[in-house]
Amino acid sequence: MSGGLRLAVLASGAGSNLQAILDGVHGRDGIEVVAVGSDKPGAAALSRAQQRGIPTAAFPLAEQADRAARDGALAEWIAGRGAQLVVLAGYMQLVTPAFLARFPHAVINVHPALLPAFPGLRAVEQALACGVRVFGVTVHFVDEGVDTGPIILQRALELPYAREPDDVLPALHAVEHELLPEAIRLIARGAVRIDPADPRRVLLEPGTAGGTSP
Amino acid sequence: MSGGLRLAVLASGAGSNLQAILDGVHGRDGIEVVAVGSDKPGAAALSRAQQRGIPTAAFPLAEQADRAARDGALAEWIAGRGAQLVVLAGYMQLVTPAFLARFPHAVINVHPALLPAFPGLRAVEQALACGVRVFGVTVHFVDEGVDTGPIILQRALELPYAREPDDVLPALHAVEHELLPEAIRLIARGAVRIDPADPRRVLLEPGTAGGTSP
Numbered sequence: 001m002s003g004g005l006r007l008a009v010l011a012s013g014a015g016s017n018l019q020a021i022l023d024g025v026h027g028r029d030g031i032e033v034v035a036v037g038s039d040k041p042g043a044a045a046l047s048r049a050q051q052r053g054i055p056t057a058a059f060p061l062a063e064q065a066d067r068a069a070r071d072g073a074l075a076e077w078i079a080g081r082g083a084q085l086v087v088l089a090g091y092m093q094l095v096t097p098a099f100l101a102r103f104p105h106a107v108i109n110v111h112p113a114l115l116p117a118f119p120g121l122r123a124v125e126q127a128l129a130c131g132v133r134v135f136g137v138t139v140h141f142v143d144e145g146v147d148t149g150p151i152i153l154q155r156a157l158e159l160p161y162a163r164e165p166d167d168v169l170p171a172l173h174a175v176e177h178e179l180l181p182e183a184i185r186l187i188a189r190g191a192v193r194i195d196p197a198d199p200r201r202v203l204l205e206p207g208t209a210g211g212t213s214p
Numbered sequence: 215m216s217g218g219l220r221l222a223v224l225a226s227g228a229g230s231n232l233q234a235i236l237d238g239v240h241g242r243d244g245i246e247v248v249a250v251g252s253d254k255p256g257a258a259a260l261s262r263a264q265q266r267g268i269p270t271a272a273f274p275l276a277e278q279a280d281r282a283a284r285d286g287a288l289a290e291w292i293a294g295r296g297a298q299l300v301v302l303a304g305y306m307q308l309v310t311p312a313f314l315a316r317f318p319h320a321v322i323n324v325h326p327a328l329l330p331a332f333p334g335l336r337a338v339e340q341a342l343a344c345g346v347r348v349f350g351v352t353v354h355f356v357d358e359g360v361d362t363g364p365i366i367l368q369r370a371l372e373l374p375y376a377r378e379p380d381d382v383l384p385a386l387h388a389v390e391h392e393l394l395p396e397a398i399r400l401i402a403r404g405a406v407r408i409d410p411a412d413p414r415r416v417l418l419e420p421g422t423a424g425g426t427s428p
Contacts (some may be wrong), residue, residue, distance in 0.1 A: 001265060113329070114328060114346070114348050114370075115344075115346075116344050116346075117328070117330060117331040118332060129412075129414070129415075130329075130330050130365070130414070131364055131365045131409075131412075131414060131415035132328070132329075132330075132365060132368060133365060133367055133368035133369075133423075134328050134348075134350060134368040134369070134370045136348055136370070150345055151344070151345045151346060151347060152370070153347055153348075153374065154346060154347035154348040154374075155348070155372065156328075156348045156350070156370030157368065158368070160367065160368075160371060160418055160423040161418060161423075162421050163417075195345075198345075199292075200343070200344070200345060201343075201345035202345055203377075204241055204374055204375060206375050209347075209374040209375075
């Protein structure tokens with residue numbers, strides 16, 4: 001995917017991760033958001049996209065026969081816009097295996113925990129119940145499990161006194177807003193590939209993702 | 215435990231965490247290592263302690279009827295030295311419930327992962343197999359499970375290009391050598407207590423453990 005990248009972004013809520021993508025990578029280095037979709041017709045994410053002149057569409061489950069039909073229509077619309085990478089940015093629906101098969105190793109998600117710890121819903125609440133001192137964010141490829149796909153980037157956040165979600169969420173959202181655009185930039189540069197020796201792991205081109213190269 | 219603390223340290227191997235305790239907290243602020251024990255009579259940790267004039271003893275399982283008898287003798291020796299806190303520092307044996315009952319909420323362990331992720335043996339290998347980008351260290355109270363007790367301190371280490379244990383272990387050991395003495399200092403200062411609302415969680419006195427206070 002070197003040399004530019006056409007993105008579709010899916011979001012269900014306020015769209016702050018979409019905004020980070022629009023502010024941080026859209027229109028730079030050949031990266032373009034070409035479609036923003038939602039399961040919720042009223043999602044603020046759709047307005048944010050429209051303000052930037054980006055085509056939007058909503059695919060509420062209630063208007064379709066079932067999830068397969070909904071995801072089929074969604075995939076058709078995304079593919080029709082020429083998207084090469086689908087970014088789940090606060091999208092509160094599981095995508096079907098057929099949807100994933102349409103975009104192989106090209107659907108990514110941002111999750112508010114250091115996976116494999118605390119997959120699924122209410123990740124920060126799960127972490128607080130365990131009394132952890134380190135929280136974090138993961139950007140990963142989506143597979144057929146719940147937050148089980150190969151990890152692309154992670155970033156940690158040490159909050160040793162956190163007791164309530166509000167002690168964690170604002171800082172964690174700020175990390176998401178950095179990490180998701182960073183992952184998109186790396187994919188656009190061709191710096192991210194599945195490990196040929198182990199398809200559960202992602203290899204990063206050294207020197208691209210911060211930290212210390214080996 | 216405010217105002218001084220008498221420690222027993224148990225180790226099975228080279229004793230680098232014991233050395234960090236001897237260098238970092240022993241003889242300061244009323245903290246004294248009063249006993250160093252091992253399951254292995256030849257453990258280098260014992261020599262390190264002897265060089266500092268600290269009483270040592272080995273309790274190999276083969277010389278006892280069973281684990282209960284071994285841990286009984288070990289607990290008796292530790293209690294006889296007046297230890298108030300037992301530190302497992304690379305101690306490769308599980309301790310029995312009877313041992314824990316003898317030192318309630320006063321046995322701590324250092325583990326080379328961000329628990330609850332990757333408990334048990336070969337934690338770094340487990341993490342590498344999952345393709346994580348963030349490694350880390352946990353100091354926790356020991357309970358009857360394997361690395362399941364309440365978390366005292368954690369510190370993260372971002373190594374996005376790590377592929378082999380040797381890419382991780384030297385840096386992770388350096389974090390252990392900081393974090394375990396730090397936890398001991400906090401316990402000695404009375405800054406660590408079990409959350410009365412939830413005995414699975416540990417509360418830290420704000421401002422004591424680095425990071426940002428709420």
